[in-house]
Amino acid sequence: MKKITFWIVMLITSLGFSQALPFDFDNTLHGFVGDGGTTVGNGTGSDVLEITGAVADWDNAQVTFASPIDLSDDANNTLRFTIQSTTAAMNEVHQHGVSFQGGGGAIEMNFQTVGTDVLNVELNFGANLGSREKMVIFTDVGDFGAQSGTGGQSGTPTPGLSGTYIIDNISLGADPGPTCSDGIQNGDETGVDCGGSCPNACTPTCSDGIMNGNETGVDCGGPDCDACPTPPTMAAPAPPSRPAADVVSIFSDAYAAIPGINYDAGFCGTMAATEIMVEGNATMAYNDKDCQGIDFSANTQDVTGLTNLHVDFFIQAGTDLVGKVFNIILVYPDGEGDLLVPIDINALSPAPVPGTWYSYDVAVSLSPTTIRQTTVVSNLKDLIWYDNLYLHKNTTLGLEDNVVDSFEAFPNPTRDTWTINSRNTPIESISVYNILGKQVLALKPNKEQVTIDASSLKSGIYFARINTLSGNGSVKLIKQ
DSSP states (O other): HHHHHHHHHHHHHHHHHHTOOOOOSSSSSOOOEEEOEEEEOOOTTTTTTEOOOOSSSEEEEEEEEEEEEOOOOOOGGGGEEEEEEOOOOOOOOEEEEEEEESSSEEEEEEEEEEEEEEEEEEEEOSOOOEEEEEEEEESSSSOOGGGGOSOOOSSOOOOOOOOOEEEEEEEOOOOOOOOOOTTTTSSOSSSSOOOOSOOEEOOOOOOSSSSOOOOOSSOOOOOOSBBOOOOOOOOOOOOOOOOOOEEEEEOOOOOOOOOOOOOOOSTTTTTOOOOEETTOOOOEEESSSEEEEEGGGOOOOOOTTTEEEEEEEEOOOTOOOOOEEEEEEEEOOTSEEEEEEBBBBBGOOOOOOTEEEEEEEEEEEOOOEEEEEEEEEEETTTTTEEEEEEEEEOSSSSSSOOEEEOOESSSSSSSEEEEEEEESSSSSEEEETTTSOEEEEEEOBBBBBEEETTTTTEEEEEEEEEEETTTEEEEEEEEO
């Protein structure tokens, strides 16, 4: 009987500690439960809070603290966490809310996510709030007026939407410190100029060899990241002269540019692309982002008769290439799919040498024959630069082994399985990659129709790389 009592006490104690901020969700939900049709779990890896919402106005995930949480200190009541939708469509806006409830009533603040972008949320709650017993995270919120409290409520209600969201590292702490609200470091400021003697514009530099945020000899804040990137000092190889009808230039000084092209939009939403000059030649830097969208949908391009995709890329010297990829996605008109051209850095022959330019040219089968966007996806963040990205008509022989064919998948989207059909040719192998280029499944079916079990995959976008004796290809897959 004493042993039973002891374990009950220990269990209650552990539950109590699990419901006190901060929350890291490492093999625990910290007491979170779903409400209004919402379900919660620890997600793949058991280290996040994964919330799948319903379509009720106020569906939510909530936690009751082991003891009321004190919000009375106005200098230390800023709530921080990261959130990402794994199911939202490109550029789709979802409205969310966080509410502290109990004791002195409810106080809510709202924020928005866009597409599947990762958002670092920072909500600075007001003064004199006292204690609250519960925290509620609303998935897609309804009428703001339904809350008795006020604070930060803005945007358009989205109760008709639903989705799955990954949340991690919830903490409550000090309000934001020094910022550069006017682009100038004038001293300590939080939205107002407090003066000071450091009038340096905060532009990205690496004065101490480490990226600490935006700095020019002074640290303007930000997390410590990798060592500063070392861009190429030699321009990319000059591409050959081609007739205008034989090339569509996505990014290259050598050929006519697409009118109205936007290097800060496209398939993956707003993922900033940075252009740098290398020996007078414009070069694209792959930033610390999940992907870069290149949008020219205002001038959709006719690629009839073009047979090859070309890109030159430079990887920083000393980079470990194991497991590295540099994928290019050609986006067709709405509803007509996308074409993934995966570039497995380790499988190239000859092998790339970090610190030098590498030219890659691959034959592609473009169907349909118009494209509206291009997306670059890589896990070589801040370590790769590219130039001369274009589609062209091949005038040489010997590249047929690389031909990229087209395939169909159904149902797509799916909740459980996809079926892939080839064109009367046995499929030798299928590799499934997530949006970051990481392989998540591999099959060697050797038959014309293949079923892929998607039950173990999280909701989101995937690409299947398909190999047959008559050609290679890819197809975009969507897991609901």
